[in-house]
Amino acid sequence: MAAMTPTAPLTPAARRVLEVATELFYTRGINTVGMELVAERAGVTKKTIYDRFGSKQQLVVQYLRARDARWREHLGGYLERAGDAPRARVAATFDALERWMDEENPRGCAMVNAYAELSDPEHPGRAVAEEQKRWLHGLYADLAERAGAADPAALGDALAMLHEGAVVARNVTGVRDAARTARAAADALMTVHGAD
Amino acid sequence: MAAMTPTAPLTPAARRVLEVATELFYTRGINTVGMELVAERAGVTKKTIYDRFGSKQQLVVQYLRARDARWREHLGGYLERAGDAPRARVAATFDALERWMDEENPRGCAMVNAYAELSDPEHPGRAVAEEQKRWLHGLYADLAERAGAADPAALGDALAMLHEGAVVARNVTGVRDAARTARAAADALMTVHGAD
DNA sequence: GTGAGTATACCGACCGGTCTGTTTACCTGC
DNA sequence: GCAGGTAAACAGACCGGTCGGTATACTCAC
Structure with a gap:
């Protein structure tokens, strides 16, 4: 952990x-x-x-890994305190995101930004970003499954989209309570999917 | 139009x-x-x-405006065909997005990407991206209001987040049916918010 | 003759990356 | 205990190439 x-x-x-x-x-x-x-x-x-x-390429890879590690550690703390109930854990991810955006994320998602900047498909930094996003979707899919959702894959993807969308909304659009709005929407979606 | x-x-x-x-x-x-x-x-x-x-700066501004104009025109066609019912119109935005991502958007949202690349806060291209995102949120907020949602601002933001999140999911994570998943989630959220 | 265009040379600044050579500190084996 | 080796860092010049942007001079069409 x-x-x-x-x-x-x-x-x-x-x-x-x-x-x-x-x-x-x-x-x-x-x-x-x-x-x-x-x-x-x-x-x-x-x-x-x-x-x-x-090389710069490799320094970039290390940079992305380091930032991702910081985020996962941050999130891990919130998940630990949230207990075992899937619904509480999902809510905790958005609380973690809110705090993260307040304190460490004034320029949006480092992975998404790097993906935008590194247009060369061969750049190894792209793979780091892809892996990070796959992990995030997997996390939500897992929570959706544990919650007993009818279609865990779809619910997991939807939750991840709310997560990503909140980052963009906060960063570019300037929506201040993006994470809280996303959390409420996520909770509503879980209800609809029959999740605990 | x-x-x-x-x-x-x-x-x-x-x-x-x-x-x-x-x-x-x-x-x-x-x-x-x-x-x-x-x-x-x-x-x-x-x-x-x-x-x-x-200057290059101004060419970049024109580029962003041109791409946004293309997208709005594309979306406009879908909205026209969707009729007047807010719920159908919201669904239409995700259909438009699905087609757009299939055909014109292999590298994600041009506005988000530009925002990542143009870190200088003075760069006029940033304002174009901000305006575009405010417009998108406004569009969804308007549809939420017309649908009679309890909290149109929150629902509008949530719909916009699903929209943005779908773009990231498709582009970085490689989720193929991102737009359809987002559309279903959007529809569910409208139900929860008591929208028509 | 004015506006739109071509061709080409040029500018200083910066880019990622390499090079030679020196200094410091620690480890190890006779 | 001292020689030899090695890893880590220093200083700083240098490379070819590209960057955004400018200058000069010429052509062509309405």
Whole structure:
């Protein structure tokens, strides 16, 4: 449940680089941020970055993994406190999202943004984003199934769509209570699907 | 209802530039595509582009407006055929979305993508995306109100979230029947909200 | 003759990435 | 206990290429 910390074998300089890159790539965009800036902000030479990460592509992959890990950890805490009832757990995902968007997500979903920026189908960062979204849909599908929904796959997808849609609504449209609205809609959908 | 065609006063070369830019910016991303490539593909010199559009920023704005106009026209046809019943009209928006995603949207929502790419808050392209999303939420809020929903603003937001979420689900997660799933969920939500 | 276009050269800035060489610190085996 | 090796980091110059944008000069059609 706790962090898997794949950041364990990182040298101190590499850890600083990854932290700085995570912040810069998210807030300014991947293509907008050059390696020189990352190096400077981390108090490191480009040489060090390339020695540790190999290429910008791979640094981007690490960035996406790191952000995803942070989100899953955040969500995990909410799920733990929610108990076992599927319905409460679904509600908890939207509470987690609300807090996350308030505190860590001023620029929308890092995975969706990266998917937009990395148009090259070969870029390994795309696979990270895809995997993250598949995981999220799987999470909701699992909760839908445990709740005894008639069509768990469809309900799971619908819940995930509300989740993603709330992020866009908050980020681009400026809907402040997007997560709460999504949570209420999710709860209503569960009722309709005959979920506990 | 029909297209406002702000493209009317464009010279033939400018029209070609806008067409090519629209295609390239959407499929490859705004920051990835250089003006030189746009010029070459349009069979035009950079001079001509800068004479007609002034800057890349403004060409991007025109691109976003052009794509939005295409989408609204597409949607308009579906709404016209759907008749006056709000519930049928809501369903029609998801049918329109399904067709749109099949035919014109292999890379997700151009507005969301642009919002991800254009991190500079001063970039005028961001305002175009914001306006487009406000319009979409307004459309759903209006339909919710006409349907006699108890809380039209909340239902409108929820419907818009399903819409946006379906785009992400289709694009990143690869959910093939995302629009149909979203449509069913939207219909269920309308029932819950006591809409006609 | 004015507006729309072509052709081409150019600008400074920045991009991702490589290179040579130096310093520091820790581990290990005779 | 000291030599040798290695990993991590430093400093900083350098590479070819692309970026958005500008300048000059010429053609063509209404």
